[in-house]
Amino acid sequence: MIEDDADEQEQAEAEALARALESADASSTPDDALETASLLRAVAQPGELSQARADAVLAALGPAVARYVKPQRARVAVWIAAGGMAAAAAAALYLSVPRASEPRQHDAVAASDLPVPAPALLAAQSALSSSDAQRDLVLSRRATFEREMRAYRERMLSKLKRSYPTMVGMLEPRQAR
């Protein structure tokens, strides 16, 4: 059975609690009313902890706790960095390994280090480009061109041999391209 007539003290406490719930002004509010108001607020907003409050709690706990929190983040960062470096190294390795079977077509690099063709060879080549000559003349021009071209080919292969000398032993590093 509930007693309707509350005494004066109970009424004053109820008013103080009401004031504490309405405002955060604690100057004229008894401590037990403030505690009760805090409990009621906490029940109304379960599990919520603002970032500012969390930082404040962490700061209050001191560096002893922070030591266990920060290394965890640092370790994650180290793993991420290591993973990134490993991926970069794998990509660099993949790109640096030459693939012999891959056709290297359309290289725009001129073979400028090869011997310059002699004017006699170019003249013979030019003469070969005309298709209106008689058969004997064609054969003669072709023989001249092939002689000049053979000499140029020999010079070219000799130069390439000098560019890629024979390795002395298995331990000698192979030339980079």
Next chain:
Amino acid sequence: MMRATRSRMLITAGLALALCFMHGCSPRDDAPDAFDVEPSAWLADLERAHAAADTDPPEAASTVLREALALPVPPEIRPAHRRVVQQDLLFRIARAELDGGHSAAALAAADRGLALGGNTDIFRANLWIVRGEALIALGRDTEAASSYYEALELNRKLLSQVLGAAGAGTP
């Protein structure tokens, strides 16, 4: 928890290393690997093939030149060198096919050589000429004229470079 994750990562890395090792040590095909060929040996093979083609009849010359073309190119050989060497082989193959009466094969070899690219050099000009000859033999005169034109353009540029370089030192 962290220790278990680390152990898993170590085991994975170990397995990957083992697989790489097994792949590297596994027996390969009978075909020679380009890494096994020295540039000087490859160049010597090319010289032998060219020397044989100088004296062989067209059919045999084409065969020996095609075998030289199929040789694995050592990885040290720079792309521009590889290209000119292969274009020269293809020019000679086309010429041998033409001499043997195989105009279509000659045209295919010339086109294959030109597809390797390159700039103004004598090997491309040679390929355009033999292409023109193959097209004449096939009765495609207009295309042949176009090929001869390309050859003459390259030849003119080369001659201009050579004469320009030769005349640079003269007053």
